[in-house]
Amino acid sequence: MRRYSLPALAALTALTALTAAACSKSPDTDAAPSSPPERPTATSSATQSPPPEHTRKPEPPAPSAADGRNTDACTDGNCEITVTKPVTIRFKGPDGTAATLSVTEVGPDKIEYEVKSGNGQSKGGASGAGQGCITVLRPNGSGNSCGGLPGTRPSAQPNAVVIQATTGANGTALLHIVTP
Numbered sequence: 001m002r003r004y005s006l007p008a009l010a011a012l013t014a015l016t017a018l019t020a021a022a023c024s025k026s027p028d029t030d031a032a033p034s035s036p037p038e039r040p041t042a043t044s045s046a047t048q049s050p051p052p053e054h055t056r057k058p059e060p061p062a063p064s065a066a067d068g069r070n071t072d073a074c075t076d077g078n079c080e081i082t083v084t085k086p087v088t089i090r091f092k093g094p095d096g097t098a099a100t101l102s103v104t105e106v107g108p109d110k111i112e113y114e115v116k117s118g119n120g121q122s123k124g125g126a127s128g129a130g131q132g133c134i135t136v137l138r139p140n141g142s143g144n145s146c147g148g149l150p151g152t153r154p155s156a157q158p159n160a161v162v163i164q165a166t167t168g169a170n171g172t173a174l175l176h177i178v179t180p
Helices: 006-023
Strands: 079-083 087-092 098-107 110-117 120-127 131-138 141-148 161-166 173-178
Touching: 079 087, 087 173, 098 161, 098 173, 110 131, 110 161, 120 131, 120 141
Parallel strands: none
Antiparallel strands: 079 173, 087 098, 098 110, 110 120, 131 141, 131 161, 161 173
């Protein structure tokens, strides 16, 4: 067996300890990654802040119409237009006489109007999302039906003019006038 001097033995012990320390893992790197700190939860809606601007729902787009906003497209009794304010539209009635559709109010999810044809007149109005009215003009009278509408163009009816007015969320109403 080999004998070492005391200073050599002390140096060998120190070198062994340093080597062992350098090769071992520290307790911080051995542990599993720490979980994120818990987020505080709101206890009432009064303490919650409003959602950031980029997370708010955008307003739906205005309905598009085949004839845009051109009221002159309705003079022949067939059109699809959007309106954003009161307007009067002239067209041929069911018996060929002059008729008028006067939109008296338009707003978010709201429309009111009046139709005159010959000696008759009819009023319609609706409010609420997806609501509207259908007015049917005939040579001997007219009729209205208001409520939820399917969102499709009305069908032509023999000897009649069909008017459909549908509300829009952004204050733009969609009007259809259909003749046979």
